[in-house]
Every structure is written in C-alpha cells, then in structure tokens.
Amino acid sequence: MNAQGLVLTVYLRRYCHLCHDLLAQLAPHGFQVIEVDIDLDPQLEARYGALIPVLTGADDEEICHYFLDEAALTAYLSKFR
Template sequence: MSEQVLLTLYGREYCSLCQQMREELRLLAPDLNLDVIWLDIDDDDVIERKYNEMVPVLTGDGDEIICFYHLNRRALDAYLARIR
C-alpha cells in the first residue's frame, strides 16, 4: 500500500457543499490511504480571509489547492499520482 497522504479540507460547519465534500472524502480515505484534516474557516480570521468564498477547499502539501466547491476526482488523482 502507498504511503498515507495528509490533506486539509477547509470549510464551514453550516455549508452543505462543505459537508458533502467532507463525506465524500471520508468514504474515499481508506481506499486512497488519505488522512483528511477538517478546519472550519470561521475559527481563524486569517484562513477565513484566504478562503472565504471558495469553501470547501481541499489542499495538499504547502496549501496547494487541489479543488474547491466540489470534489474533483481527476484533480485529486492527479495530485496523488504526482506526489507518490
């Protein structure tokens, strides 16, 4: 099995798109060997200013944006292929 990859999902608790992406990633994580950290942007003013209207935002190493609004499997797969 490949090495576990750490990703960060920025979103808001009350955001339905955020919750949808969070659930999709929860289901994919075991098969893709992902560890996804959830951060609510409303808890941090700096992060809120950075991603305010973009959430949900899935990022990889160095805050590289993989996708936002909806989970883009092609973008996620391309990111994983590039870093593994």
C-alpha cells in the same frame, strides 16, 4: 484510489452543506483529513471567504474547491507514486 498515510486538509465552514458533501466523498478513499473551520481564523476567512470548501494537500497546495474534482485529485496523487 487509496492513499494510506496521505494527509489532506479541508478548509470549511461547519454549517456548509458543500463542505459536508466533500468530506463524505473523501471518506471512502481512506485519506487522513484535517478539517479547518475558517470561521475560527480571520486570516483564513479573508483568504477563502466563499470559496469553501477548499481541499489542499502538502504545502497547502490547492487541489479543488466547492466540489470534489476526482481528476484534479488523481493528478495530485500522481505526484506521490
């Protein structure tokens, strides 16, 4: 699965090992990933709290949280084929 040109966002906390794991799992796929630290924005912290990491796509559509859900990511990517 390669999505050249696709931009995904990961809402995370810098000290979160699950966040680091999710980023590492995304790396081989070749996505452009924007990392957003929720601790820098009180509204994002209130929105996501302990739900992180949260992987979102276009229009902030949630794909998965906590762990990379390959099936959910594949389903999301199928919208662009």
